[in-house]
Amino acid sequence: MSLIDAAKAKLPTAWGEFEIHALEDEETQKEHVALTMGDLTGDEPVLVRIHSECLTGDALFSMRCDCGPQLEAALQKIAEAGRGVLLYLRQEGRGIGLVNKIRAYALQDQGMDTVEANEKLGFAADARDFSLAGKTLQALNVKTIKLMTNNPRKVASIESAGITVEERVPMQYGKNPHNEKYLSTKHGKLGHLF
Numbered sequence: 001m002s003l004i005d006a007a008k009a010k011l012p013t014a015w016g017e018f019e020i021h022a023l024e025d026e027e028t029q030k031e032h033v034a035l036t037m038g039d040l041t042g043d044e045p046v047l048v049r050i051h052s053e054c055l056t057g058d059a060l061f062s063m064r065c066d067c068g069p070q071l072e073a074a075l076q077k078i079a080e081a082g083r084g085v086l087l088y089l090r091q092e093g094r095g096i097g098l099v100n101k102i103r104a105y106a107l108q109d110q111g112m113d114t115v116e117a118n119e120k121l122g123f124a125a126d127a128r129d130f131s132l133a134g135k136t137l138q139a140l141n142v143k144t145i146k147l148m149t150n151n152p153r154k155v156a157s158i159e160s161a162g163i164t165v166e167e168r169v170p171m172q173y174g175k176n177p178h179n180e181k182y183l184s185t186k187h188g189k190l191g192h193l194f
């Protein structure tokens with residue numbers, strides 16, 4: 001396996017103390033993160049969020065998407081449960097990178113939806129590879145999970161990576177007038193369950 005659990009340390013947050021694992025992907029040279037809390041062993045399903053990088057939403061307070069509020073809600077839910085994993089995967093812009101995501105935003109400013117914009121730029125609607133998430137959970141010895149997502153494709157790809165998704169936990173946070181069209185396209189074209 002090409003994913004290395006390279007370093008770990010305590011990470012106190014506004015919601016409680018996590019352990020941060022810095023993960024190195026030898027194939028792509030990307031650095032991913034797993035935040036864990038509590039004892040992950042045993043048969044009880046582990047609460048998991050698989051979050052794809054969104055610099056604009058996660059760090060820069062953008063209201064074009066729902067990523068920032070989903071990230072905060074996931075950390076809060078894990079802290080409330082006292083046990084869980086947040087995977088932060090460096091798959092900016094559903095896998096097309098920051099520059100292309102901003103190009104896609106410019107096309108959306110001209111009237112395209114998020115899927116049309118990706119396709120206009122020559123990309124699939126969603127260019128992410130979720131097998132990495134399966135590998136990471138296996139490396140953490142997590143086998144049965146409750147997955148916080150609205151995206152059935154995430155559920156299917158995690159299951160095909162050998163992880164049992166016992167429950168899907170809906171993540172409907174951060175709706176606002178700026179992301180209404182984005183969220184309705186996610187529902188209409190990408191299959192998200194709202």
Ligand SMILES: Nc1nc2c(ncn2[C@@H]2O[C@H](COP(=O)(O)OP(=O)(O)OP(=O)(O)O)[C@@H](O)[C@H]2O)c(=O)[nH]1
Nearest residue numbers: 051052053054065091092093094104114149150151
């Ligand atoms: N290409 C592109 N990417 C976007 C756009 N808006 C947000 N993103 C990216 O979409 C991804 C959203 O990730 P997630 O929230 O983990 O995934 P999701 O498929 O929406 O599923 P949930 O688990 O329900 O949130 C991030 O990588 C964002 O950077 C957009 O308009 N175009």
Ligand SMILES: [Zn+2]
Nearest residue numbers: 054057065067
């Ligand atoms: Zn976002």
